[in-house]
Amino acid sequence: MKIENLREAYGKELLAVAREDSRVVALDADLCGSTMTIFMEKEMPERFFEMGIAEQNMVSVAAGLSLSGKIPFVNSFSVFAAGQPYNQIRQGVALPNLNVRIIGSSCGLSDAGDGATHQSVEDIAIMRAIPNMAVIVPVDAEETRKVVRASLQHQGPIYIRITRSLLPALTNRHTEFKIGKMLCLAEGLDITVFATGIMVFKALQAREILSKKGISVRVINVSTIKPLNIEEIFKYTKGVKGIVTAEEHSIIGGLGSAVVEALCDMKIPIKIVGIQDQFGQSAGTHEELLEYYGLTAQSIIEKVEALL
Amino acid sequence: MENNKIKELERKAKIIREGILDCIGIDKKGHLGGSMSSADLVTALYFYKMRINPENPDDPERDRFILSKGHSVLAQYAALSELGYFSKSELKRTKEFGSFLQGHPEVRTPGIEANTGSLGQGLSIGVGMALAAKLDSKNYRVYVILGDGELCEGQIWEAITCASFYNLDNLVAIVDYNQMQASGPIKERYNTGDIKAKFEAFGWKAWEIDGHNMTDIIVALDKTEQVKNFPSAIIAYTIKGKGVSFAENNYSFHNNSLTQEQYEQACKDIASI
Ligand SMILES: Cc1ncc(C[n+]2csc(CCOP(=O)(O)OP(=O)(O)O)c2C)c(N)n1
Numbered sequence: 001m002k003i004e005n006l007r008e009a010y011g012k013e014l015l016a017v018a019r020e021d022s023r024v025v026a027l028d029a030d031l032c033g034s035t036m037t038i039f040m041e042k043e044m045p046e047r048f049f050e051m052g053i054a055e056q057n058m059v060s061v062a063a064g065l066s067l068s069g070k071i072p073f074v075n076s077f078s079v080f081a082a083g084q085p086y087n088q089i090r091q092g093v094a095l096p097n098l099n100v101r102i103i104g105s106s107c108g109l110s111d112a113g114d115g116a117t118h119q120s121v122e123d124i125a126i127m128r129a130i131p132n133m134a135v136i137v138p139v140d141a142e143e144t145r146k147v148v149r150a151s152l153q154h155q156g157p158i159y160i161r162i163t164r165s166l167l168p169a170l171t172n173r174h175t176e177f178k179i180g181k182m183l184c185l186a187e188g189l190d191i192t193v194f195a196t197g198i199m200v201f202k203a204l205q206a207r208e209i210l211s212k213k214g215i216s217v218r219v220i221n222v223s224t225i226k227p228l229n230i231e232e233i234f235k236y237t238k239g240v241k242g243i244v245t246a247e248e249h250s251i252i253g254g255l256g257s258a259v260v261e262a263l264c265d266m267k268i269p270i271k272i273v274g275i276q277d278q279f280g281q282s283a284g285t286h287e288e289l290l291e292y293y294g295l296t297a298q299s300i301i302e303k304v305e306a307l308l
Numbered sequence: 309m310e311n312n313k314i315k316e317l318e319r320k321a322k323i324i325r326e327g328i329l330d331c332i333g334i335d336k337k338g339h340l341g342g343s344m345s346s347a348d349l350v351t352a353l354y355f356y357k358m359r360i361n362p363e364n365p366d367d368p369e370r371d372r373f374i375l376s377k378g379h380s381v382l383a384q385y386a387a388l389s390e391l392g393y394f395s396k397s398e399l400k401r402t403k404e405f406g407s408f409l410q411g412h413p414e415v416r417t418p419g420i421e422a423n424t425g426s427l428g429q430g431l432s433i434g435v436g437m438a439l440a441a442k443l444d445s446k447n448y449r450v451y452v453i454l455g456d457g458e459l460c461e462g463q464i465w466e467a468i469t470c471a472s473f474y475n476l477d478n479l480v481a482i483v484d485y486n487q488m489q490a491s492g493p494i495k496e497r498y499n500t501g502d503i504k505a506k507f508e509a510f511g512w513k514a515w516e517i518d519g520h521n522m523t524d525i526i527v528a529l530d531k532t533e534q535v536k537n538f539p540s541a542i543i544a545y546t547i548k549g550k551g552v553s554f555a556e557n558n559y560s561f562h563n564n565s566l567t568q569e570q571y572e573q574a575c576k577d578i579a580s581i
């Protein structure tokens with residue numbers, strides 16, 4: 001399986017769409033080497049704005065650019081992109097429903113060494129709670145490119161969460177992508193797993209192991225966490241014995257919460273795999289942290305088995 | 309100041325730089341550049357100026373130090389271990405899973421006064437501590453080290469305004485003015501201009517010094533104690549990566565790992581100071 005760099009895919013696709021659409025501009029807060037807006041800066045310095053380490057200003061400037069007809073891509077680590085300028089996003093961008101794209105890079109626990117201050121466990125929750133805001137977590141490099149491209153057609157603000165870790169390619173050029181559409185990666189009859197981001201691959205691994213035990217699991221990639229496609233949730237819920245959700249995020253307010261909200265009137269058992277209301281911490285590798293916080297194929301397997 | 313006292317502080321600074329290398333080790337990412345540039349300032353605070361007692365880390369009378377540019381915490385870990393807040397053997401475990409030496413400062417680590425790492429917040433926390441000192445009629449002083457890139461954050465300027473409004477003469481901001489941020493030189497990336505003039509315009513007393521000259525540093529720190537009614541700012545001209553030949557003024561070592569060879573070279577460089 002091909003392992004790819006999502007940040008790099010993002011940076012290169014941003015440059016590609018900027019070449020085609022003169023409205024696209026990029027803003028970064030001293031992290032262009034990490035967020036990979038460096039490609040845009042090198043090729044199109046006039047449409048790249050270094051904003052200094054000043055995320056709040058950066059977001060409001062993006063609002064101004066958007067109100068002047070531009071499509072600004074605002075970039076930083078997810079804690080600093082979604083957390084630091086929260087009210088600038090809320091009032092300046094989401095309330096007027098502007099076409100600002102906020103890129104939360106090095107999301108989740110993927111900046112392992114830097115620890116809790118640099119790891120976002122609640123960014124999906126805060127962004128999801130803001131009216132008008134769409135929330136998208138691309139599953140691989142190919143989907144990252146498609147999200148960037150599709151975002152140009154979307155009306156309203158979008159928060160895009162991108163991991164620092166390399167991830168296996170689960171989709172290809174021909175895979176259909178639409179904002180708000182889920183992707184069934186593997187069929188199954190007993191349990192449906194709704195997963196997002198790095199946990200999608202773990203869900204597929206869990207499915208392999210479970211199938212050897214005679215348990216049949218369907219794996220759905222939910223890259224658009226908001227607006228959540230309720231019809232598809234119902235469709236993939238019908239006929240199975242239970243639901244498992246999996247995300248590299250707090251169990252409070254993320255994908256699991258969104259699915260539970262959608263299914264609250266249904267009589268179906270649901271289990272959530274996520275971070276148990278805790279901050280991150282430093283570690284040598286991302287994998288070590290995923291293991292510690294129970295963001296593993298094994299956790300998914302245990303939840304599935306508990307439902308049967 | 310006697311010459312041998314200065315020599316002793318310079319010797320401590322060398323130990324701090326060795327400690328930074330212990331924290332970084334080989335093939336482990338770490339903020340080498342900003343830690344090395346802060347090393348002399350951190351040394352002067354911990355080994356000359358501040359009234360602290362490692363035996364009693366919570367002494368209510370102690371001076372407070374906040375590393376607002378929290379990523380340079382390796383310098384602080386080195387200083388705290390040299391002072392005996394925890395064992396030196398811990399340094400090698402910095403940023404490893406389960407270590408209490410996290411990637412950024414946390415109050416659970418002995419000797420650390422505030423959680424920082426998200427840039428821009430440390431000076432405001434310092435304002436809070438300085439206000440508390442006034443409220444409680446205590447004489448402790450509060451020292452905050454800031455990054456020059458960090459000065460872009462609007463909150464810093466909110467804190468600067470607040471400190472002068474409340475006449476916080478027990479608060480000292482020290483800018484590690486290495487003229488580099490993560491993505492390159494501030495002059496090319498995002499220049500915050502004449503820092504000294506800005507602090508003064510906001511009602512602070514401000515000095516510019518050589519942040520690697522121990523005499524300069526301690527003279528400036530002493531001066532801040534003479535100021536009444538105004539907060540003090542020291543703009544310390546430094547070199548990012550100071551002491552490690554290949555990392556000096558090289559922003560690619562803002563947060564990077566060292567190969568075995570680079571690590572050995574760095575150790576040699578520091579040994580020859
Ligand atoms: C709010 C926030 N935004 C971004 C970062 C990521 N970051 C860590 S260090 C750094 C550069 C800091 O530059 P400077 O303050 O000049 O420190 P120095 O060059 O002395 O290391 C950046 C952008 C952060 N830690 N906090």
